[in-house]
Amino acid sequence: MTRGSMKIYTVYILECRNGRFYTGVTSDLAQRLHDHHTRRYPGCYTASRLPVRLVFSLAFEYIDNAINAEKRLKGWSHGKKQALIDGDCELLHLLAECRNETHHLRHGREYDALPEGD
Numbered sequence: 001m002t003r004g005s006m007k008i009y010t011v012y013i014l015e016c017r018n019g020r021f022y023t024g025v026t027s028d029l030a031q032r033l034h035d036h037h038t039r040r041y042p043g044c045y046t047a048s049r050l051p052v053r054l055v056f057s058l059a060f061e062y063i064d065n066a067i068n069a070e071k072r073l074k075g076w077s078h079g080k081k082q083a084l085i086d087g088d089c090e091l092l093h094l095l096a097e098c099r100n101e102t103h104h105l106r107h108g109r110e111y112d113a114l115p116e117g118d
Helices: 029-037 063-074 078-086 089-096 101-107
Strands: 009-015 021-026 053-060
Touching: 009 029, 009 063, 009 078, 021 029, 021 063, 021 078, 029 053, 053 063, 053 078, 078 089
Parallel strands: none
Antiparallel strands: 009 021, 009 053
């Protein structure tokens, strides 16, 4: 996708037929959704879990930011992703809280922060 002459990168979450989530990043969301729906890549996680539906997307101006957000979201639990999709900020905040001292020392609080678009 482009905004004027600027390329836009989108992090997206699909809900698969089995209720699981697939998280990806693309520069052309419409084309990528088409690719998922038509099994363009037969080895892709979603190819055997159709139909899928787009449940969340977030746009970024810079690819590095989009990739970092994708990686962060891929590390989230199903429940935390669901809270993000539902827009449940209170639950998302609770799920983002550090649960033990070791985790906090290793990752810091910013590790679990909600990614922000550019």
